[in-house]
Amino acid sequence: MSALAGILVFVTFMEYSDLIKLEVPPYVYEGDTITLRCYSHPAGYTVKGVVFYKDDKIIKSSTSNINLHLEHVTLNYTGQYKCKKKLYYTQDDFYTAEAFITVKGLFPSPQIKVTTHLVLEGDNMTLTCNTFLNPLRQKRELHFAFYKDDQNVQSFSLSDQYEVQFAQLKDSGKYYCEVTTSNNRIMKKSAEFNIHIKNLFSAPELKVNPNPVVEGDLMTLTCSTSPSPLGQLTQLLFTFYKNGQNIQRYNLSDQYTVQFSHMEDSGNYSCKVRTLTNSVKKLSKPTNIQIQGLFPSPQIKVTPHLVLEGDNMTLMCNTILNPLRQKQDLDFAFYKDDQNVQSFSSSEQYEVLFAQLKDSAKYHCEVTTSNNSVMKKSAGFNIYIKRNSGKLSRES
Template sequence: MTCDVGSSGGEDLPYVWYKDGNWISAEKIYTIRSTNTWDSGDYSCQAGTKRSDTARLDVVFDLVILQVPLNVHEGDDLTLRCHHRSDYTGKYTKFYKEDSVIQNWSETSEFHVGIVNMINIGRYKCTKAKPWKTLNTYITYTDEAFISIHNLFKIPEIKVTPYPVVEGDEMTLTCDTSLSPLRPRTQLKFAFHKDERNVREFTSYNQYGVQSAQMKDSGKYSCEVTTAANSVKKRSPEILVKIKELFINPTIKAIRYPGIEGDNMTLICNTSLSPLRQRTELQFAFYRDGRNVQEFSSSDQYEVQSIQLEDSGNYSCDVRASNGKVRKSSHFILIMIKELFFIPVINISTFEVLKGDNMTLTCNTSLSPLRQRTKLQFAFYSDGQNVQEFSLYNHYDIHSAQLEDSGNYSCEVRSTSNISKRSDNVLVQIRGKKDADYTLQNILRLLASGIIILIGAFIFYTHMKTVRISKTKNVEDAEERVEEQQL
């Protein structure tokens, strides 16, 4: 028997052997030269200060014994030997398990069970047969042994840290098991599963980590342990890992909703932290139609002073942890800005303006029904140059218009909240009086010429009709003279 400490430095250690608790030797290897029944007992050894477990040795006087390994573990390749004394000739051997034959008579004295597990536990028996002098007569001897199979390692247990797990945490799953003290050097491999799907193949590392746990990492986890030769494989019970939200999905709402352009708008991005992480710093960003309008900051509000029509759109917000590991987006909220007043239209009091005439330009618009009391101011421009400053009057008067008053006129309307809108240009052409008289004379001349042409045409038509009548009468007179001559 050898006292093995599993270390090359063991040669320098003092060794002691014990039988039934009594000292018997001080060597690393203890040898029994010729065994006898009194050598049976419980043996153990000590190397330095460490003492081994006890091993049982039985020496029997029987002719046949069933030899099995001292300690059988699941995954072992097991062979049974039906051994007989040298002075006994046993030619044929038969093996049983629980009185059922597992190998019939054979000249071999061994039975190879193979790789064993817990179903191989039981009572085994072997029988030796020795031919007698009389033909077909045999003398048999039998021995039996109970084979108990030890766990090579315990059923693994999977554990998660930290517990509970919050979004953004570094989550670690550990697969815990322990080897049999008799097989401490066995190499094990570990694999991990989530919802029955493999998330890490077999490796020698018994931990599986997630750097930044997210809600999608929630699920039922288990781990699997196997030997290097895959002779023994065990799986842990499942544990439910439910990742808790660091903060709830944000919602965006208007605490000051703008109905009309010029109003102030305030949007707020609402969320709440997990009670487990109340000290986490959050950052907020805002978007309109998917484009960023306010970068990430510690403020959960977005404000616009004097909102404009172009500020209409779908607004949303994002919230993230300051370490950037968790980020969530809100749904959209539609902000529609209505006009405070319509784009103005400039009107002229008369269609044609002559030099010296009075002219009035009017700037027309209408207020939203929601803001009927709003005060508006009006200004007027000629060729882009201001000709009347902002005032409460929506008209611009020109007394005794001159030619230099001609030009492109427009007006501008603004509110007290500085909403400003401008009309299109209207061309105003001031005409001189001579040009007007000359034009009237030409019109009269054209009318007189037309009348003269009409009278001439009528006289010509009457003359031509008289000529045709005279020609017709002369022809009839000639025909009558010809008939009289014939008669």
């Protein structure tokens, strides 16, 4: 009898251990909402209590609900699940069923890819946020966003691409993208991708010749830039500005010339360089150019200071050449009441022998360079010839 009783106890244990089952989905992916069912088998047993565990930690207990709902699961939901139940018409012990659930990725972490490994200024650059949905969840909708140096540059949308038209040096930076499901339950971020935009040509520098510039000089401004090794064949156009106003339209010449510079040509100059397609533009720093005077405006001086009738009178047209241009030739001319009395010549003097009362007048002089590039006029100088009373007494 004792041996038979032992056999009956063993059979009873096996039967009770099969009384419950833990039903789980065959495939589980990130973002899924799943239901775990702890049911009695065969049916007919009344539930006295149900407890659900994950990795031996209680996650839910109920007196009657045999279902466990898990919404929008993530990879962290992977683990060993089990349920324990108390049933009427059985012993008071709990009966256990177990199942291991593996949550699979809905899509892998994205990767940033660029159309061309080497991006030059002016190139059209396209970034792609590469990932793919699991074949069993192809109907899910993904949204993509792009960031540069942690600043959002394209908000979430259905497009997995971000385009930069005519990339500039300022577009260099660390880029990454994020991918999310339409309900924002699953979000993944790519690693950062460092993009360095290569120079097409160097920033221009304005060069002046001669330096310093003196009145009358041929002033040449050169917009100096150097193409990078990758931009040797790029054709460039140049333009020039004075005090922010354009003084020469874009053309192929990198020079702007002033034939005979004058004081009013002083100012802040800059130049700009661009490609034929206008995809890359660069502006030089402003250069302040101050034109130096070749010589100051002349002054009339007369000797003697007091001129009497019959005196020899000499007018001097006084000026001084700039020390930088001492070899410059100057010509002088003299005027009486705006009538020319001595044409331009190298002489800075005008002489009146035996001055008469009629020589009283307003005199001025003009000074010019040999090529007439610079001409300056003195202020008028009034000369009054005084009557010589001693002379009159002798004549009488």
